[in-house]
Amino acid sequence: MPRLHHFTLDPYSRRMRLALNEYGSPAELRDEQPWAPSADLFRFNAAGTLPVLVEDDGSAVSGVEALSEYLEETRNGATSLIPGNAAARAEVRRLTGWFDTKFYAEVAEPVLTEKVVRRFMPREQGGGSPEMTRVRKGLDLLKAHLDYVGxxxxxxxxxAGDHLSLADLAGAAHFSAIDYIGDVPWADFPSAKAWFQRLKSRPSFRPLLADSVRGMPASKSYTDLDF
Structure with missing residues (x-):
């Protein structure tokens, strides 16, 4: 079985898990710590970044964009996550890029780094108490993203259009990582909430609802389909 090197609350890893599930192509999960990449991870990806998919023949694909395109080419049977004509596919890629660049830089990176990663990092590597100024700014910017999604x-x-696509999975991956720690004000953004509820109810999402991070229990809303 293929193996996916991932970290539970890494949005890019979560997106690949969702994509593999939507394609009906399961993979064994290999846990990694982004702040302390394993020698095995470096063997498959010189950058030491996540996610990395290792196929049964030992070949590896890394880089979230490259891996997304690779899965679309190799797992796309009855399901396409970059569907439609050229314009439709461009819109899927545009919105996927929105989440992977703008949302990550403004929200996911500061919030997850401060509230999750620094909790586990050794102090000599920058671990310790969160810098709440960064967290507050990220959560304030989160509201504009929720409004846009709504x-x-x-x-x-x-x-991105009529069909479920990689854009939805990218958004769900980023939002769900923040939702795990209970920091998404869903009640204030009903349209975004309704979209996320549809995704959260899909079979592909169920394995993520069982996620747990040592010493960090999920928020009450995380596992509740009717949050």
Whole structure:
């Protein structure tokens, strides 16, 4: 069985888990610590970053964009996560890039680094108490992203158009990592909440709802489909 090197609350790893599940292509999960990459991870990816998929023949694919395209080419049977004509596929990639660059830089990186990663890092590597100024700024910017997702969801069946796509999985991966620690104000953004509830109810999402991080129990809303 293929093996996915991942970290539970890494949004890019979560996106690959969702994609593999949607394609119906399971993979064994190999836990990694982003702040202390294993020698095995470096063997498959010189950058030491996540996620990395190792195929049965030992070949490895790394880099979230490259891996997304690779899965679409190799696992795309009845399911396409970059569907439609050229314009539709461009919109999928645009929104996926929005989450992977803008959302990550403004929200996911500061919030998850301060509230999760620094909790486990050795003090000599920068671990310790969170810098709450960064957290507060990230959570404030989160509201604009929720508003944008809500407006997209109000005008379309899924974020990029008529069909579920990689854009939805990218958004769900980022939001769910923040939701694990209970920091998404869903009640204030009903349209974004309704979109996320649809994703959260899909079979592909169920394994993520069973996630746990040592010493950090999930928020009450994380496992509740009717949050």
């Amino acid at each position: 407006r997209l969801a109000d005008g379309r069946n899924w974020l």
